[in-house]
Amino acid sequence: MFKIDPRSSTPIYLQIVEKVKENILKGILELEEKMPSVRELAKMMTINPNTIQKAYAELERQKVIVKIRGKGTFVSADYNGKKDEERMKALKDLFKKGIVEARYLGLKKEEVINMIENILEELKGDK
Amino acid sequence: MFKIDPRSSTPIYLQIVEKVKENILKGILELEEKMPSVRELAKMMTINPNTIQKAYAELERQKVIVKIRGKGTFVSADYNGKKDEERMKALKDLFKKGIVEARYLGLKKEEVINMIENILEELKGDK
Amino acid sequence: MFKIDPRSSTPIYLQIVEKVKENILKGILELEEKMPSVRELAKMMTINPNTIQKAYAELERQKVIVKIRGKGTFVSADYNGKKDEERMKALKDLFKKGIVEARYLGLKKEEVINMIENILEELKGDK
Amino acid sequence: MFKIDPRSSTPIYLQIVEKVKENILKGILELEEKMPSVRELAKMMTINPNTIQKAYAELERQKVIVKIRGKGTFVSADYNGKKDEERMKALKDLFKKGIVEARYLGLKKEEVINMIENILEELKGDK
DNA sequence: GTGGTCTAGACCACG
DNA sequence: GTGGTCTAGACCACA
Numbered sequence: 001m002f003k004i005d006p007r008s009s010t011p012i013y014l015q016i017v018e019k020v021k022e023n024i025l026k027g028i029l030e031l032e033e034k035m036p037s038v039r040e041l042a043k044m045m046t047i048n049p050n051t052i053q054k055a056y057a058e059l060e061r062q063k064v065i066v067k068i069r070g071k072g073t074f075v076s077a078d079y080n081g082k083k084d085e086e087r088m089k090a091l092k093d094l095f096k097k098g099i100v101e102a103r104y105l106g107l108k109k110e111e112v113i114n115m116i117e118n119i120l121e122e123l124k125g126d127k
Numbered sequence: 128m129f130k131i132d133p134r135s136s137t138p139i140y141l142q143i144v145e146k147v148k149e150n151i152l153k154g155i156l157e158l159e160e161k162m163p164s165v166r167e168l169a170k171m172m173t174i175n176p177n178t179i180q181k182a183y184a185e186l187e188r189q190k191v192i193v194k195i196r197g198k199g200t201f202v203s204a205d206y207n208g209k210k211d212e213e214r215m216k217a218l219k220d221l222f223k224k225g226i227v228e229a230r231y232l233g234l235k236k237e238e239v240i241n242m243i244e245n246i247l248e249e250l251k252g253d254k
Numbered sequence: 255m256f257k258i259d260p261r262s263s264t265p266i267y268l269q270i271v272e273k274v275k276e277n278i279l280k281g282i283l284e285l286e287e288k289m290p291s292v293r294e295l296a297k298m299m300t301i302n303p304n305t306i307q308k309a310y311a312e313l314e315r316q317k318v319i320v321k322i323r324g325k326g327t328f329v330s331a332d333y334n335g336k337k338d339e340e341r342m343k344a345l346k347d348l349f350k351k352g353i354v355e356a357r358y359l360g361l362k363k364e365e366v367i368n369m370i371e372n373i374l375e376e377l378k379g380d381k
Numbered sequence: 382m383f384k385i386d387p388r389s390s391t392p393i394y395l396q397i398v399e400k401v402k403e404n405i406l407k408g409i410l411e412l413e414e415k416m417p418s419v420r421e422l423a424k425m426m427t428i429n430p431n432t433i434q435k436a437y438a439e440l441e442r443q444k445v446i447v448k449i450r451g452k453g454t455f456v457s458a459d460y461n462g463k464k465d466e467e468r469m470k471a472l473k474d475l476f477k478k479g480i481v482e483a484r485y486l487g488l489k490k491e492e493v494i495n496m497i498e499n500i501l502e503e504l505k506g507d508k
Numbered sequence: 509g510t511g512g513t514c515t516a517g518a519c520c521a522c523g
Numbered sequence: 524g525t526g527g528t529c530t531a532g533a534c535c536a537c538a
Contacts, residue, residue, distance in 0.1 A: 122223075
């Protein structure tokens with residue numbers, strides 16, 4: 001389902017969170033679609049269920065998915081567009097870090113913009 | 128000197144690494160300039176010298192700074208623009224993560240590009 | 255496990271790094287094999303865990319071992335044979351130093367070559 | 382006179398020691414030749430005289446040079462060919478370290494032997 | 509005075 | 524139980 005790198009420094013559960021969000025944007029996971037259960041996904045990915053559990057909890061906290069008792073877990077119908085100030089700051093920091101790294105890799109301004117545009121393209125839709 | 132957030136999940140030593148690189152790009156730290164000594168900076172920031180040490184070690188590994196025996200630590204005269212493939216991939220992943228997050232915060236394509244351009248401008252250096 | 259000389263001028267953590275690499279080449283440590291945990295090895299060698307930690311960090315940086323979150327540390331499956339130019343130069347310097355020393359010890363050309371061949375043989379692995 | 386790398390991890394005084402020995406083997410410094418005085422060399426290399434002092438002390442300890450009171454310092458007439466056991470062991474360790482590194486750089490046996498032979502060639506004489 | 513290493517001991521996130 | 528980070532404090536080599 002999602003490619004996970006167990007050697008990465010970012011925890012597995014966060015990798016899952018990112019991949020889920022990415023797949024939703026790409027349309028691979030559709031809105032309101034049912035997510036695999038924790039156990040199911042754990043088996044599919046041969047990952048500790050506790051880890052999946054933690055990922056789902058985080059996704060629910062971010063309102064990306066919704067748990068409905070007795071029915072299962074679903075992709076949230078609408079992703080909230082409220083501009084949480086803290087998250088905005090974190091986002092800017094993230095980009096800054098990326099751009100600093102880009103500079104140290106010798107990338108020019110245009111190359112960076114290009115890279116960004118490619119990724120934007122990759123995540124279909126413009127909403 | 129550098130503002131550090133001790134509550135952040137990214138370790139202090141890595142925050143220092145990022146800040147130093149950022150400040151060099153901004154021109155706040157000039158090339159060949161002497162960095163504060165480990166102990167000095169530790170006292171200034173009221174942080175344990177070992178932590179600063181670790182940050183400096185990482186910076187030297189990345190060739191951002193150079194240590195000269197008995198004399199101190201200096202900003203490296205030339206940062207090499209080798210496009211390491213692995214680091215390029217990591218960079219792309221970082222940006223992708225940022226863009227996914229941006230979408231979830233309700234930012235439009237133009238707003239993302241704008242944000243990136245602002246940061247690029249900011250890092251152009253003020254000197 | 256590894257014989258360490260605490261009086262040596264080369265730091266303990268680097269001695270460990272060398273020994274691990276040597277043992278892998280000899281086949282004493284097999285590829286993909288699990289390494290002893292930091293604490294475990296620390297206890298076995300009666301060395302502070304932080305020192306082992308530093309050795310493992312260096313080994314991971316050199317891609318000799320891989321750490322997998324929560325599971326432990328493993329000998330890397332594949333060591334990449336990239337001929338880094340800098341490291342090649344360092345290697346040549348190292349050998350030069352050795353040969354100068356050999357001459358001062360009164361060794362003849364053949365004796366040096368012999369010594370080298372013996373070591374090459376030794377590292378061919380016994381498994 | 383000698384190219385020194387102040388950023389290297391091996392101390393300056395040891396770099397000098399190595400270079401002197403190397404230059405003697407190459408014939409650049411001849412046997413019985415007068416060495417520059419400590420102050421002279423220090424000025425030539427813009428290095429702290431204490432450091433040169435330490436290098437000369439080490440060279441004398443190894444009987445590579447000889448200090449003659451009131452006259453100066455001279456290259457020793459004969460380098461001693463006694464096979465100090467400790468130094469032999471250290472030499473072997475040095476070579477082993479080099480060969481391990483060579484393996485990790487992907488060098489084949491022949492390439493290693495070749496490298497060694499080239500360096501042997503470079504240091505003229507076969508004594 | 510500079511950085512480098514090591515120990516001891518504590519706390520934390522992850523799986 | 525695994526590794527990662529941080530603090531405190533000590534000792535050492537180098538220039």
